[in-house]
Structures are given as C-alpha cells and as structure tokens.
Amino acid sequence: MDHLLHPARKDKKRDESNDRDSRKEKRGSLGIHTTTKSKDRTSKKDSAKASPGLKSVxxxxxxxxxESPPAILYGSTTYSSGSLLSGxxxxxxxxxxxxxxxxNFNMRLQATTTTKKPxxxxxxxxxxxxETLKEWKFLSEPKSFLKMRDNQFPWSYLLEGRFPATTHSALGSITYAFLxxxxxxxxxxxxxxxxxLVHRxxxxxxxxxxxxxxxxxxxxxRATMPQIVHPIGKFPVSLTLSGIVEKKSESQTRWRLKKMMWRIEENSKVKSLPCEKHKHKVSEGKAIQHTDTKQLGSDxxxxxxKTDFDTIGGEIxxxxxxxLSTKxxxxxxxxxxxxxxxxVKHNLxxxxxxxxxFVPNRNTNLITPTGAARVLRMQFAxxxxxxxxxxxxxxxxxxxMYEDVPPSPPGYGNADKNDGAFGGAIIEEYNGPDLEYHDLEQLPTNDPNEPPRYRERDPADINAGLPMRHRPLTNDPDESGPSQIRQRLGGFRLDELEAEPALRRQRENSGDSNTEAVVDYAEGTAN
Structure with a gap:
C-alpha cells in the first residue's frame, strides 16, 4: 500500500540514485585520467632509466x-716439504x-694478509x-688465438712448507689466489x-x-690428551688428581671434588704495519700489536x-x-x-x-666440612x-723399483743401428734342437657358432701313399751339419716335398731320348 499511497517518494529515490550514479561515473572518469597521466610520467622515467649505454663485449x-690434488702441507712449518701444484x-x-x-699475458700466485685493525x-x-710467490709469463711476443682451438697453458709450482695455511680469524686472515x-x-x-685453498x-x-x-x-x-686436535669432532681427556688425603695421628684432612669446568680459548695476535703514507703515525721500525681471546667450546x-680415599694419598x-665447537x-x-x-693458538x-x-680416624663416616675451598686451574696448549x-x-x-716392473715382451729388431734400442739386430737361422710339434686336424661340426675342435692325426694316415727316403736313426749333435730329421709341416716332411716324382726318375733312368718326358707333380688324394 505504501507504493500506492506515496508514488512520489519512489520517483525521488530513483532520481537520487541516478544522480549518484552519474556522479560516480564522473569521479571515475576523473580518476582514470589522473592515473593515466601518472602512468605516462612513470613510463617516461622508466624508459629513460632503461636506456643505458651499450655494454662492452x-x-x-x-x-x-x-690437475693436482688439494694443496695440503703435511707436517709443521719446520719439517714440511710443501705441496706440488699443477694445472x-x-x-x-x-x-x-x-x-x-x-x-701481454701473465699469471702470478699471490698471498694476501689482511688486518682487521689497520x-x-x-x-x-x-x-x-x-706477496708474490710465483709469476708465469706465457707470451714473449703477440699471438693470435682462434675460437675453435683448444688454448691451454700448463703450469706447475712447489708451494713451500714454510708458508702458513689459509686462515680466517677474529683479527686477520691469510688467503692465496691466482691472478x-x-x-x-x-x-x-x-x-x-x-x-x-691451502691446508696444513x-x-x-x-x-x-x-x-x-x-x-x-x-x-x-695429571692430564692425558691427544697430541693433535681437529676443528671438527671430539677428543678424550683423562684427568687424575692425587694427594687429596693428609693423614695425622688421630684425624685426617681430605679434599672432595665438587665441580669441574672446562673451556677452550682461541688466542689471536696480529701486528699492524703502516704503509708508506702513514709511517708518521708509528715510531720508526715499530708496529702496533693487537690481541683477542675468544671462547669456543665449554662444559x-x-x-x-671416581674418588678413592683408601689409597696412599688418595686419588680422584x-x-x-x-x-672445539659446541655451538x-x-x-x-x-x-x-x-x-x-x-x-693463532688454542688452550684447554x-x-x-x-x-x-675433616674426618676422625676412629669413625670415618663422621665427615665435617671445614669451610675451606679452592679453585684449581690448569691450562694446556x-x-x-x-x-x-x-x-x-x-x-x-x-x-x-726395477724389480716391481713386470716383464715386457721383446721388441722387434731392426738392422738400422740408429733405430734406438732395437737398432743393429741380426737375424740368424735357428740351429738348435728340434721343436715339438703335433699335427692336428679340425673335426667337422654342424653348428657354425661352435668353437672349432681339433684332434691329433694318425702318423699312418699321414705317410700313406707317399715315397719315403732313407733317414738316419741318429740325431747326434756332435755330427757336422744340421740334423737330418726334418720337421713335419701339414702332414709332409720337407725332404718329401723336395723329392722328385718316381715316374720321372724311371723315365730318365731308361735313357730313351725319343720318349717324351712326363712330368708328375705327385698330386695325390686327400685323406
């Protein structure tokens, strides 16, 4: 009923809403214009900043x-022989x-000592x-290098053992670098x-x-500990305190351990030397020394x-x-x-x-503190x-060593005397005893992938159907001339291969000149 009785109010509300919307649009348009102007300004600034000069190539x-392993100096500065560097x-x-x-092309190995309190x-x-330890000059005259070539320059150096290791302490540092x-x-x-990076x-x-x-x-x-301690890890310490009991005729006085504390201190010391410009700040030939003590591990x-009062003097x-590092x-x-x-030094x-x-000898369970106490301080390097x-x-x-090298096969000789170790070799005919030889024949197989198998031939099959010459039954090395027993090669002896065919010998012995000579090459059948 309200909208029927008061229609004017509704229209007024619509008009007001329309006016508000139009105002919002106007404000929005103004805001858009302002933002675009600011963006343009910032974009101009960014473009101005983003246009630097061209970078040099x-x-x-x-x-x-x-190529060498890490540089480690084994032993103290007095006895160390250094470390070999190559690359x-x-x-x-x-x-x-x-x-x-x-x-121009050079390289140098430089040691730098930095003082934090100059x-x-x-x-x-x-x-x-x-301090320059070593300098290399790779070029004595100008040289051109191509992009596709492997341009490498080998170098090597023996770093002496007297040099300190790479160090970073509270007062200074020592570093090494190739420049x-x-x-x-x-x-x-x-x-x-x-x-x-150099270690010791x-x-x-x-x-x-x-x-x-x-x-x-x-x-x-009495304290027992390792002689060498490492920055990382733990090390055992054994401590024995003796002389804690002093016995008298009627009583005895003894010391009881209440608390034990330990800590490791790092003591640093550095000498600050002036340069040429600031020599006037220090007296001539002197330097300023700075010290610092830092506490590392503690507990x-x-x-x-364990406390033992019964032994002579007593022990704990x-x-x-x-x-070194508990945190x-x-x-x-x-x-x-x-x-x-x-x-830099360390102390435990x-x-x-x-x-x-105070304890009476009659009753050792009756213990009376005297009120006296002491702090026993021990320091170990x-x-x-x-x-x-x-x-x-x-x-x-x-x-x-020479005996550790395995034996190698002999090299081939050469008649040229100027050809190194194998030059001037002479080839001689072998006149020694006969070598053992077994004639083998390959067995047939149906599998082509199977490795070949061999067996020894029968001597009766080898000499069947071949003319034989008379051979002496002796092989005395004292006789002049080489041995008459020949070596078998492929089922035939050398003297059998050199023998003339029997048919040709018969024709020549008959003396018939009109008969044409028949040449027989002794071509036999295969067994």
Missing part, C-alpha cells in the same frame, strides 16, 4: 683446470670475430699486505682470479701427558668421577670428552704462526672446585690442525 675469458689455464675466445690477439681504517694499503692479467691488441684488459695437516702421534702441582697443598693433577660436570679419576656459531681456526705477524683450561673436609687422512707428503711417496 669481453673478447675472451679464462678458466682454471686444476692448466684455458683461454676461451668470446669475440664475435672468432680471433683475439694478446700482446693503523688507518680507510687505507687499503695498511689493511692488506701482498691472471692479459692485454689484447685493441688495448682491452682481461683479468681473472682463482682462489687457492700434522699426522697424529702418541698421547701427551702433563702434570700440574698446586702449592701450598699436596694436590697434583661443566658435577658428577661422574675423571674422564670427559671435549670439542653452530663457534668456528675454530687452525694454529697459525706466520712471518707476516698473524698468530680446566677448573676444579674442591672443598676441604692444544695443536689444532686439519685431518691428514691417508695422505702422505709428496717426497715420502715411494717410486716404483
């Missing part, structure tokens, strides 16, 4: 191919013309010290850097035993040891496993002592907290190095 690139430097031509001419923080020469520098005929420079591995030896004394008490600590124990025996953030470096001033620190007790594995130094490898 590199005429060629280098690639390092290492090939490959040059790939990338120029569209397919040919590049190099006027004398001048903004000076690169104060922070980095470079390649080449110049083309067009004046373009091509550079290439290949890092070299000391073979393990017998366990190291250390003794520590703690005056004014009678306590003595503590409150139980797990303790065993545990320590490791993922702990990254241990190997021991380094370089001439450039960077030094053990702290024992002991408390004093650790030698941290990489794992040697099954590798040995290059000079310890045993070369093959």
């Amino acid at each position: 590199v005429p060629g690139k280098f690639e390092m191919i290492m 090939r430097l490959k040059f790939d031509v990338v120029d569209p013309s397919g040919e590049v001419t190099l006027t 004398i001048s923080k903004e000076c690169a020469d104060c922070a980095n010290k470079h 390649v520098n080449a110049t083309t005929s067009m004046g373009e420079t091509i550079t290439f850097t290949h890092p070299l 591995a000391i073979p393990p030896g017998p366990d190291k035993a250390s003794i520590r004394i703690f005056p004014p008490t009678n306590l003595t600590g 503590e124990m409150k139980t797990g040891w 025996m303790l065993e545990f496993e320590a490791q 993922p953030t702990h990254k241990a470096s190997c021991d380094v002592d370089s001439a450039s001033g960077l030094e 620190v053990i702290e024992l907290i002991v408390a004093e007790e 650790l030698t941290v190095t990489e794992r040697a594995g099954m590798g040995i130094s290059w000079d310890d490898e045993m070369p093959p």
